[in-house]
Amino acid sequence: MFAYVVRRVLATIPVMAVVALFVFSLLYIAPGDPAAVIAGDQATPADVERIRASLGLDRPYLVRFGAWVWDILRGDLGTSIFTNLPVSTMIAQRIEPTLSLMIVTLLLAVSVAVPMGVVAAWKQGTLVDRAVMAFAVLGFSVPVFVVGYLLAYFFALEWDLLPVQGYTPFSRGFWPWLENLILPAIALGTVYIALIARITRATMLEVLQQDYIRTAKAKGVGQRAILFLHALKNAAVPIVTVIGIGIALLIGGAVVTESVFAIPGLGRLTVDAILRRDYPVIQGVVLLFSFVYVLVNLAIDLLYTLFDPRIRY
Amino acid sequence: MSTATLSPGAGVALPAGVNAAAPMPDIMPPVKPKKGFIGFLRRNPTIAIGGFLVLLMVCVAVFAPFLWTKDPTALAPALRTREPSAQWWFGTDMLGRDVYSRVLYGTRVSLTVGFSVAICASLIGLVIGLTSGFIRVADAIIMRIMDGMMSIPSILLAIALMALTRGSVGNVILAITIAEIPRVSRLVRGVVLSLREQPYVDAAVAAGTRTPMIIIRHILPNTLAPLTVQATYICASAMITEAILSFIGAGTPPIIPSWGNIMAEGRALWQVKPYIVFFPAVFLSITVLAVNLLGDGLRDALDPRMAKRL
Amino acid sequence: MALPGPQDGQPLLSVENLQTHFRTPDGVNRAVDGVSFHVNAGETLAIVGESGCGKSVTAMSILRLIPEPPGKIAGAIRLNGKNLLECSDREMRQIRGNDISMIFQEPMTSLNPVLTVGRQIGETLRLHQGMSAKQAEDRAVEMLNLVGIPEAKRRVREYPHQLSGGMRQRVMIAIALACNPKLLIADEPTTALDVTIQAQILELMRDLKHRVGAAIVLITHDLGVVAEVAERVVVMYAGKKVEEAAIGPLFRSPRHPYTQGLLGSMPKLGSSLTGHETRLAEIPGLVPSLKAKIPGCVFASRCPHATDLCRAVAPALEEKAPGHVAACHYAPREGAMAA
Numbered sequence: 001m002f003a004y005v006v007r008r009v010l011a012t013i014p015v016m017a018v019v020a021l022f023v024f025s026l027l028y029i030a031p032g033d034p035a036a037v038i039a040g041d042q043a044t045p046a047d048v049e050r051i052r053a054s055l056g057l058d059r060p061y062l063v064r065f066g067a068w069v070w071d072i073l074r075g076d077l078g079t080s081i082f083t084n085l086p087v088s089t090m091i092a093q094r095i096e097p098t099l100s101l102m103i104v105t106l107l108l109a110v111s112v113a114v115p116m117g118v119v120a121a122w123k124q125g126t127l128v129d130r131a132v133m134a135f136a137v138l139g140f141s142v143p144v145f146v147v148g149y150l151l152a153y154f155f156a157l158e159w160d161l162l163p164v165q166g167y168t169p170f171s172r173g174f175w176p177w178l179e180n181l182i183l184p185a186i187a188l189g190t191v192y193i194a195l196i197a198r199i200t201r202a203t204m205l206e207v208l209q210q211d212y213i214r215t216a217k218a219k220g221v222g223q224r225a226i227l228f229l230h231a232l233k234n235a236a237v238p239i240v241t242v243i244g245i246g247i248a249l250l251i252g253g254a255v256v257t258e259s260v261f262a263i264p265g266l267g268r269l270t271v272d273a274i275l276r277r278d279y280p281v282i283q284g285v286v287l288l289f290s291f292v293y294v295l296v297n298l299a300i301d302l303l304y305t306l307f308d309p310r311i312r313y
Numbered sequence: 314m315s316t317a318t319l320s321p322g323a324g325v326a327l328p329a330g331v332n333a334a335a336p337m338p339d340i341m342p343p344v345k346p347k348k349g350f351i352g353f354l355r356r357n358p359t360i361a362i363g364g365f366l367v368l369l370m371v372c373v374a375v376f377a378p379f380l381w382t383k384d385p386t387a388l389a390p391a392l393r394t395r396e397p398s399a400q401w402w403f404g405t406d407m408l409g410r411d412v413y414s415r416v417l418y419g420t421r422v423s424l425t426v427g428f429s430v431a432i433c434a435s436l437i438g439l440v441i442g443l444t445s446g447f448i449r450v451a452d453a454i455i456m457r458i459m460d461g462m463m464s465i466p467s468i469l470l471a472i473a474l475m476a477l478t479r480g481s482v483g484n485v486i487l488a489i490t491i492a493e494i495p496r497v498s499r500l501v502r503g504v505v506l507s508l509r510e511q512p513y514v515d516a517a518v519a520a521g522t523r524t525p526m527i528i529i530r531h532i533l534p535n536t537l538a539p540l541t542v543q544a545t546y547i548c549a550s551a552m553i554t555e556a557i558l559s560f561i562g563a564g565t566p567p568i569i570p571s572w573g574n575i576m577a578e579g580r581a582l583w584q585v586k587p588y589i590v591f592f593p594a595v596f597l598s599i600t601v602l603a604v605n606l607l608g609d610g611l612r613d614a615l616d617p618r619m620a621k622r623l
Numbered sequence: 624m625a626l627p628g629p630q631d632g633q634p635l636l637s638v639e640n641l642q643t644h645f646r647t648p649d650g651v652n653r654a655v656d657g658v659s660f661h662v663n664a665g666e667t668l669a670i671v672g673e674s675g676c677g678k679s680v681t682a683m684s685i686l687r688l689i690p691e692p693p694g695k696i697a698g699a700i701r702l703n704g705k706n707l708l709e710c711s712d713r714e715m716r717q718i719r720g721n722d723i724s725m726i727f728q729e730p731m732t733s734l735n736p737v738l739t740v741g742r743q744i745g746e747t748l749r750l751h752q753g754m755s756a757k758q759a760e761d762r763a764v765e766m767l768n769l770v771g772i773p774e775a776k777r778r779v780r781e782y783p784h785q786l787s788g789g790m791r792q793r794v795m796i797a798i799a800l801a802c803n804p805k806l807l808i809a810d811e812p813t814t815a816l817d818v819t820i821q822a823q824i825l826e827l828m829r830d831l832k833h834r835v836g837a838a839i840v841l842i843t844h845d846l847g848v849v850a851e852v853a854e855r856v857v858v859m860y861a862g863k864k865v866e867e868a869a870i871g872p873l874f875r876s877p878r879h880p881y882t883q884g885l886l887g888s889m890p891k892l893g894s895s896l897t898g899h900e901t902r903l904a905e906i907p908g909l910v911p912s913l914k915a916k917i918p919g920c921v922f923a924s925r926c927p928h929a930t931d932l933c934r935a936v937a938p939a940l941e942e943k944a945p946g947h948v949a950a951c952h953y954a955p956r957e958g959a960m961a962a
Contacts, residue, residue, distance in 0.1 A: 018461025026473050125692075137609065141602035143553045145560055145576065146594040153587055164584070211732040217688050218727075219720035219747045219798065223712075233737045252468030256557050259580075270469075274476045274563045286473045290465045309782045310736055331932065331952055332939040337657045340642050340697040344650050356648075 005302060012298050019290045020072065023283055024065055027055070039277070054081060055279070077284035082276045087284035090269060097167045098265035101188065101257065102250050104181045109189040109196060110243060116193070117200025117239075118227050121208060132197055139194025144253045148187035148260035155183055165262040180263075188257040192246050199242040203235040210234070236307035244300040251289045357614050363606030370600050374420040382414035385570045396588070403592040406578055415570040416592050422571035423552045423600060426486055430551035431544040433490045438497020439540065443532065445498060446505025447524060456502070459495040467492035471554055475563040485564050489551045500543055504536045538615040545608030549601045556597050572597045633704055634661035635838050636685070636723075636806055641698040643677070643684045650914035654680040656862040657698075662806065667832065667839040669853035669870075671846060671885065675910045677862040678842045682810045685840070686725055687715050702806070721751040724799035728811035730791035734783035740767070740794050741779035747801045766797040770827060789820035796827065803835050810842045825851055846885060850874065858882045861910055861921040864940065868947040878949035880926045881906070920951070928953055 035052040036043070056064050071078065077087035120132035156164035162183055168176040207213065208231055216230045258267030266285055273281035304311050354361040373380065388408050397404040403412035445455045462470070467489075474488035508514050514531050522530075558564030559573025560580075567574055572593035579589030643655040655677040662668045670678045683689050684696050687707060700707040702722060707715065719725075724747075727733045735743060744766055745759030754762065760779060767775035770793040783791055792812065799807055809828065813821040829852055832839055841853055849856055849870070856873045858866040858881065866879040877883045884906040908925040911917060920938050923929040932952055940950045 014457055015460050015464055018457055019464050022458075022461055022465065023473070027477060137602065137605055138598075141549065141605050142598040143556055143594075143601070145557070146598055149583060149587070149590055149594065153583075157584060211727060211729050212735040214688060215725075215727060215733045215795070215798070216735065216746075217719065218686055218725040220716040220718070220750055221720075221746065222716060222750075230735055230738070234735070248466035251466040252557075255468065255472065256561065259561055270472065271561045271563075274472060274561065277476065279476060282473055282476050286465060286469045289469055293466060294464045308737055310784050331936065332941050334657075334937040334939040334950065336937075337642060337653075338697075339644075339651070341644050341646060341651055341695050344646055344648070 008298065008301060012294055015294055016291060019294070020069060020287065021065070023287050023290070024068055026283070027279065028061070051081060054079070072287070077287070078280035080273075080278050080281050082273075082278040082281075087280050090281060091266065091284060091288060094264060094266050094269045096169060096265075097263045098254055098258070098267060100167075100170060100177065101181055101184055101254060101263060101265065102247075104178070105185040105189045105192065105250055106243075106247075108185050109192040112189075113193040113196035114200050114232075114239065117197040117202075118204055118232060120197065120201040121204030122223070122227055124205060129201075132201065136194040136198045136201075139190045139197075142190065143256075144187055144191060145256050145260050147190045148184065148257055151183045151187055152261070165260075167261075167263045167265070180261075184257045184261045184263060187260065188250060188253045191253065192249055195246045195249065196239065196243060200235065200239050203238045204231055207231045207234045233307065237304055237311075240300055240303065240307065244297045247293055247296055251293065353614075357610045359606040360610030360614060363603045363608075363610055366599060366603030367607055370420055370424060370603065373417055374424050377414075377417045377421065380417055382417050383411045385410065385414040385418040386568065387411075396586075404586070404588050406575070406589050407582060407586075408578075410570075412575065412589055412592055415575050416572065416596055418570045419572040419575060419593060420596065420600070422482060422565055422569060423555060423597065425482065426489065426555040427548040427552040427600075427604065429486045430489045430493060431548035433486065434493040434497050434547050434551075435540055435544045437490070438494050439501050439536065441494065441498040442501020442536075443505060443528060445502045446509070446532075447528075452502075455498070459498050462492075463495045463499075465492075467550075468554055468557060471558060472561070472563055475558055480564060480566040482565055482569065485555055485558060488558075489554050492554070493547050493551065497540070497543060497547070500539060501536055504539060505532055508532055508535055542608055542612040542615060545604055545611060549604040549608065552597065552601050552604070635664040635666075635703060636840075637661040637699075637701045638681070638685065639699040639701070641681065641684060641696070641700065643680050643689055643694060643696050646693040646695075647914070653862055653913045653916075655684060656913075658857075658859065658862070658864045659698075660857045660864065660867060662838050662840055664805065665832075665836055665838055666855065667841060667853050669841045669843060669849040669856045670859055671843055671849055671856060672859035673844060673885075673910055676859045677913075678844075678859050679810050681859070682725065682808050682840065682842050685808060686719055686723055688725075717751070720747045720799075720804070721802045722804055723806045723808065724802070724804040725808040725810065726792070726795045726799050726812045728814050730788050730795055730815060733795055734791055736783055739780055739782055740786070744779075744794070744798050744801055747798060751802045762801065763797070766801050767794070769800075769831070770794070770797045772797075788816055789823065792816060792820075792824055793827065796824075796831065800831055800835055800837070804837050806840065807832070807837045808840045808842070811844070812841070813848060814843070814845065821848075828852065858885070861917070862913055863921050863950065865922065865951070866947075866949040867940075868944075868949075872944065872947050876944075878943045878947065878954035879922075879951045880928055880954075881922050882949075884925075922951075 035048045035055065035057055039048045039051050052058060056067070059067075068078075075088055077091070079086055080090060083090065116132050116135075120129040123129050152164055155161045163180050166180055168180050170177045204227075212234075213226060213230060216226050221230065254265065255267035255270050257263070258265045259271055262268075266289075270282060270285050272278075273285070388410060390408065397412075403416060406412055406415070441455060441459075445452045465473075470492040471488040474491060475484065478484040478488070508531060509518075511531075514527065517527055517531065555564055555571065556573035556576070559571050560577045562577060564573055565571040567578070575593040576590050579586065579593075583590045637659075638661065639659050641655055641658045642653070645652040645654055658677070658681055660668065660670075670681060672678045680689070685700055685707070687696065687700075687710075689696055696708060698708070702718065707718065710718070734740070741760050741763040744763035745754070745756065748754045748759040748762050749756065763779050764775045767778055772778050772790055772793055778786070778790075783794070786794065796812075807828075812828065813824050816824060825848060828839070831837075839852075841848070843849060853870055855869050856867065857864055858873075858879065860881050866873070866877065866882045868878075873882065874886065877886055887906075906925055911921065911924055917923075917937075919932075919934040919936055920926070920929070923933040926933065930953075936952070938950045938952045940948045941954075941956075942948050943954050943956050
């Protein structure tokens with residue numbers, strides 16, 4: 001078991017290295033002079049030179065990469081071209097809203113989607129099932145900002161139930177914090193709910209065909225215990241895996257959701273950085289999100305034993 | 314006990330001593346199997362609906378100039394933010410441009426990006442997947458790179474790529490394609506690896522059939538169905554990604570009317586003039602929905618084993 | 624139509640004119656179409672037939688484990704006179720695992736892989752006998768001892784994948800017998816097991832049957848197993864009962880050509896050593912599709928004696944000898960000349 005954990009943790013190192021190399025190299029994959037692109041169309045040659053120097057573009061590629069990795073390992077993600085602040089500082093200032101949004105969305109999505117999928121599988125072919133499947137297809141098709149605007153228009157503007165936009169830090173109290181996150185979390189969660197509900201339904205349908213479910217029925221076990229104890233526990237591994245993989249959707253969606261709801265988080269930071277062509281910031285955010293994503297999925301892999309005693313390391 | 318009964322309905326007396334069983338009633342209404350093209354569409358309503366809507370959108374894109382549109386880029390500062398009316402079906406935006414015309418022309422951008430990304434990502438992914446599945450040395454390296462790329466959420470990857478290039482439809486296609494390649498490669502590689510385990514492919518290899526022949530005879534036909542389905546989903550997600558990129562200002566240049574751009578421009582006014590955001594949103598959602606329905610239908614029709622699952 | 628009636632009072636279980644049909648995309652599958660039989664308390668009844676003849680569906684129908692839709696069950700299934708087809712879901716749940724329990728063919732897949740053996744045995748006890756978790760676990764240990772699993776105290780905390788196939792089937796039997804059911808339905812309980820394990824499991828079932836006093840409905844395609852444990856036999860073919868008799872008469876003088884075929888395809892001990900009759904007789908052809916209505920006798924397409932009459936008129940079940948019924952126009956009656 002311990003050996004497995006060590007091996008699994010070590011196995012993420014090459015993945016992270018590839019991510020780092022890729023994020024670093026993006027600047028050079030792009031056609032043209034990166035300094036000129038970043039400086040924009042109205043830049044003077046002096047501006048371009050300044051950016052070239054600040055990015056270290058005058059040094060050889062591998063030297064730059066080595067220095068960059070070394071900086072990252074020390075927690076230094078570079079310096080913003082626009083604000084001249086360290087990128088890590090800018091990220092630290094913006095991380096709370098994003099983290100809050102993602103946690104609320106995750107909790108909301110899992111607690112809605114899993115029961116939805118279970119019920120759909122149980123009632124396969126009925127109106128309930130069709131409704132869940134229709135929701136799932138819609139959830140995949142309606143982009144997050146469309147859901148966001150719809151929600152904000154009705155719940156905030158028309159019916160005045162929740163704040164239109166903005167963010168209140170957790171330190172100002174639970175409800176004010178949550179109140180601002182409900183609509184963004186639903187908007188961001190829609191596609192995630194669709195994904196989890198769909199995979200839950202599919203896995204449950206397969207599990208419900210299994211012989212041991214028939215055994216449980218023959219024993220006189222009630223419908224609820226069959227679904228949520230006998231079946232769901234067996235379906236847990238694929239569902240949890242998709243919850244982990246789907247976090248990529250949350251990360252991508254957060255960028256847009258934060259714009260729609262004016263939440264001052266990492267997504268807004270990214271969008272602002274794009275408009276200012278502040279590449280070190282973009283690089284830092286992408287790298288951070290990717291590492292978080294890898295680590296979350298690592299944690300989920302290690303949690304499998306909790307759901308399935310057959311998995312032995 | 315052994316009383317002879319009459320055969321039901323026949324009205325003929327049975328030979329003495331023959332004892333006919335009472336016929337069993339039907340306990341459920343009979344089922345008529347559905348056949349033919351209409352039957353196919355009725356069994357796969359998602360293909361019918363999705364296919365119809367996709368065709369409709371293609372027509373809108375192709376015939377946009379003839380569908381009572383005006384110049385989508387013509388500014389008319391005097392006619393700013395007019396509500397939808399008989400003259401401006403979807404109203405006008407803050408620069409006085411006709412939203413209806415812009416939305417219809419926007420169909421072109423979305424479909425171009427969606428279809429191009431689906432085709433490019435599928436072809437490149439197919440090549441990478443085949444290489445990876447057949448050349449063991451390459452496999453280790455390629456899959457490490459793909460793992461790394463897949464660890465970067467695809468929208469972020471596209472954003473990072475777009476931040477480095479000038480906004481153009483071509484660059485948007487390129488950025489989204491790069492972000493989608495790992496998934497296709499993995500899919501193709503998976504099919505190749507599972508097929509290589511199949512006895513008939515094994516036999517072909519043992520018989521000395523050359524790799525290109527094996528690929529053409531055995532691998533490609535089996536890859537086609539899952540790849541088509543995957544390409545449909547990629548098309549749908551590429552259209553959403555394009556809209557997101559344009560919406561946050563990292564996509565199609567503002568001069569070209571795309572649904573993401575129209576929404577980005579309507580964003581500042583959405584609380585007072587929601588229709589500017591509303592119409593492109595509806596078009597985008599319906600188009601993506603249509604492509605997704607088509608994908609679901611194709612998956613169910615092409616892969617019966619999967620049909621019940623997802 | 625006379626069936627061998629109950630000897631004293633009413634039978635434990637009586638199945639009357641059972642029909643179980645399934646809706647499929649290309650027609651209605653009449654998996655079971657008009658089957659009647661009964662089981663007396665403490666008796667062992669075997670239902671035999673090839674795969675696809677509807678015997679498992681019959682078993683599943685008794686416990687109403689057929690998903691409805693796409694399935695539909697008609698007729699009557701009476702347990703001590705009470706029609707199970709009229710019971711509510713709640714009433715059915717109280718009957719399943721308590722009055723009637725069931726063991727299945729595949730011991731490898733019939734136990735839930737993510738729950739401990741003890742929990743799976745104890746679940747029935749907690750459900751039906753209101754035991755606490757502790758009581759249920761103690762009783763689970765007792766049950767494991769009873770079915771002959773060594774180190775029961777340790778095994779009770781193990782997961783199914785840690786047990787062998789034979790042991791898993793013993794666990795299935797422990798689950799089935801935990802609440803002292805009146806009727807045990809065993810659907811091919813030994814088919815998936817090694818021959819030596821098969822004998823052990825049959826022995827165990829026979830032994831426990833006497834201790835618990837349960838009646839058994841044994842579903843099998845293996846006439847060797849039937850000969851070993853059953854008292855009475857129902858032969859099914861294409862969703863119909865074609866013959867029913869006590870074990871002795873059935874093996875000595877089968878009346879239906881299908882039964883004769885089944886017995887002919889069964890290897891006899893030592894037959895290969897004598898040098899004569901080394902070849903097993905086999906029944907040519909396949910069980911017909913159950914999606915089309917068959918006008919005449921269901922076996923006519925494979926029967927060596929079939930005539931136009933057989934193909935046109937379905938034979939009724941007739942009592943050919945006391946307690947021995949068969950559905951064949953040409954099966955000899957007691958006292959009549961053999962054909």
